[in-house]
Amino acid sequence: MKTENILEVTDLKTYFFRGKKIFKAVDGVSFHIEKGETLCIVGESGSGKSITSLSIMGLIPEPGGRIESGSITFDGKDLTSITKKEMMSIRGNDVSMIFQEPMTSLNPVLTIGFQVMEPLIEHRKWKKKNAKEKAIELLNMVGIARADEIFHSYPHQLSGGMRQRVMIAIAISCDPKLLIADEPTTALDVTIQAQILDLLRTIKDDIDSSILLITHDLGVVAEMASRVIVMYGGQIVEEATVEEIFDFPKHPYTKGLLGSVPKLEEERDRLIQIKGIVPSADKYPKGCRFAPRCKFARSECFDNEIMLRKVNSKHFVRCVLYDDPLVKIKEEKK
Amino acid sequence: MIITEKKPNKSLTKKALLRVEGLKTYFPVKGGIFNKTIGHVKAVNDISFSVKRGETFGIVGESGSGKSTLGQTILRLQKPTSGKIIFQEEDITNLSDLQVRKYRRHMQMVFQDPYASLNPRMKVGSLIEEPMIVHGLGSSDERKKKVAQLIETVGLPSDAILKYPHEFSGGQRQRIGIARALSINPQLIIADEPVSALDVSIQSQVLNLLRDLQEEFDLTYLFIAHDLSVVKHISDRIGVMYLGKIVELSSKTSLYENPLHPYTQSLLSAIPVPDPHAKRERIILQGDIPNPTNPPSGCVFRTRCPSAYERCRQESPTLTHHGEGHYVACHLYTDLKNEVEK
Numbered sequence: 001m002k003t004e005n006i007l008e009v010t011d012l013k014t015y016f017f018r019g020k021k022i023f024k025a026v027d028g029v030s031f032h033i034e035k036g037e038t039l040c041i042v043g044e045s046g047s048g049k050s051i052t053s054l055s056i057m058g059l060i061p062e063p064g065g066r067i068e069s070g071s072i073t074f075d076g077k078d079l080t081s082i083t084k085k086e087m088m089s090i091r092g093n094d095v096s097m098i099f100q101e102p103m104t105s106l107n108p109v110l111t112i113g114f115q116v117m118e119p120l121i122e123h124r125k126w127k128k129k130n131a132k133e134k135a136i137e138l139l140n141m142v143g144i145a146r147a148d149e150i151f152h153s154y155p156h157q158l159s160g161g162m163r164q165r166v167m168i169a170i171a172i173s174c175d176p177k178l179l180i181a182d183e184p185t186t187a188l189d190v191t192i193q194a195q196i197l198d199l200l201r202t203i204k205d206d207i208d209s210s211i212l213l214i215t216h217d218l219g220v221v222a223e224m225a226s227r228v229i230v231m232y233g234g235q236i237v238e239e240a241t242v243e244e245i246f247d248f249p250k251h252p253y254t255k256g257l258l259g260s261v262p263k264l265e266e267e268r269d270r271l272i273q274i275k276g277i278v279p280s281a282d283k284y285p286k287g288c289r290f291a292p293r294c295k296f297a298r299s300e301c302f303d304n305e306i307m308l309r310k311v312n313s314k315h316f317v318r319c320v321l322y323d324d325p326l327v328k329i330k331e332e333k334k
Numbered sequence: 335m336i337i338t339e340k341k342p343n344k345s346l347t348k349k350a351l352l353r354v355e356g357l358k359t360y361f362p363v364k365g366g367i368f369n370k371t372i373g374h375v376k377a378v379n380d381i382s383f384s385v386k387r388g389e390t391f392g393i394v395g396e397s398g399s400g401k402s403t404l405g406q407t408i409l410r411l412q413k414p415t416s417g418k419i420i421f422q423e424e425d426i427t428n429l430s431d432l433q434v435r436k437y438r439r440h441m442q443m444v445f446q447d448p449y450a451s452l453n454p455r456m457k458v459g460s461l462i463e464e465p466m467i468v469h470g471l472g473s474s475d476e477r478k479k480k481v482a483q484l485i486e487t488v489g490l491p492s493d494a495i496l497k498y499p500h501e502f503s504g505g506q507r508q509r510i511g512i513a514r515a516l517s518i519n520p521q522l523i524i525a526d527e528p529v530s531a532l533d534v535s536i537q538s539q540v541l542n543l544l545r546d547l548q549e550e551f552d553l554t555y556l557f558i559a560h561d562l563s564v565v566k567h568i569s570d571r572i573g574v575m576y577l578g579k580i581v582e583l584s585s586k587t588s589l590y591e592n593p594l595h596p597y598t599q600s601l602l603s604a605i606p607v608p609d610p611h612a613k614r615e616r617i618i619l620q621g622d623i624p625n626p627t628n629p630p631s632g633c634v635f636r637t638r639c640p641s642a643y644e645r646c647r648q649e650s651p652t653l654t655h656h657g658e659g660h661y662v663a664c665h666l667y668t669d670l671k672n673e674v675e676k
Contacts, residue, residue: 044536190604191604194606198618217606219606219607219608220606222607222610246611262563262566263608270542270545271542273538275539
């Protein structure tokens, strides 16, 4: 049985222009999301993971930034070629987004109720009375106690965790087919993070949607994802199922990332460190973008653009090391 | 990569460098038409602990638990309401601002936000030199030499001296902050969330650096953070804070292998493990941390505690010893003990 893809991104390039400089925030990214799966994009700041999600939502800040080339096919429609008006009818309806900052992404002068009802009135053309009922139902669904009181409150009266729950209620109000969550728990405390992740998991099954989760926290990835994309310097450096990423990481960057997190159950004196810093998006190194920080870099890494290589049908890696027959044999022996 | 064997814990035999006894820091809440004090935010509420020389003492807690206020109060950046801060066997709680400056030579702070804690109009060289000028240390030449040496120690390029902070990345700025704190050879460094603003790969660089510096300069750290895995990695002993109180205090191994307080247990279980095969029982706490102006009666954690009972509402538990330097403030354990004794 062939699973349907809800989203297909092909060779997406999103560039920003400042004077003579070109910042290649997203530089040739291709991936797909299957129906009902949770895809995680992992990367550090400056890797282009957030810009990828903003490109899908059609929210690239203009002027200054634009999608240079590539296509984003959502449910059979190419989002890069439709008009702004058409995009508005999709955004918040079929695709919706949960942002990182629950403090700044809600409108401070409108009540919670108004903000939850808004997409229902806007997209579904519901009457206010029906929308109110649904809004209270949604607030209950995301675990807000006293929903009918909170309905009349303003964002500043709620805690961070509550605001993030409200954001989720707004995002799921029109039963989106795709939910994009950009670092949804980064600003929250661990005990609240656990609540929110748990909520996202149940909601996903309830409304039968797919999730694109963007995060830098590998713990969150292990918990939520079915597939993982690792981004570095605007490119995908590795793509695999969650088990493969953690058990058999191939790219030196992925390995470094996994080794640099302190773990609770392990006692280590020193953490693995990746030397140096993420390159700026206006001056990537010529060859492999990770080469200047890579322990295994050799001359060929600095010369040519490195392509994604296929490890197996679901595992891809952008590294020349993988072509080395010796490395391959070693990996197979494992 | 050099793997350094950590020396056996000598600190056990050493005297306490810092002792905090019954420390309270309250902030008044003003209100009403005459702007009278109508209540207090009990940010730090009766905290006692001691830090031995050469040790790393970690403080973990969620936002609003009072961990940062605790660090600031120890440095006397906040005035304590009551209690004692004893540094090197001397009570520094009630010293005047001028007198306390003398002690700040021995305790320095590394701040969370490397973007906000460095003056953008000063060059890195002067930034690192400044504490030495304030404390009147060395001649100009000596100071310059020391700056050059520090820049190398924390792993910054030597031309950094003449650059401005904006020319550096977050991790490098945190290194500048560390060099600045080290410039006057302090004995105690209070690090308030020093890595939480950094990316993981940079975070590990800074954590390794802090470790190396501790060995090199025989430093004592008070490490404040919300991330349990980071705190566990760097600390020898850990205190868990909740709403202004230390609810559990223990060596790190004992805390992670045998957490006693229900809050510590849920905190540990809430951390996402970077391993897709890990299957764990998760205790998901309900609700949020209560408002510190109006904390619950009795045990502060009882509103979210899965095993709260009547006694928790009535009386506040105190930290009691539970074997091998493991302290916990929870009625469950004192009641258990009493029953066994009976």
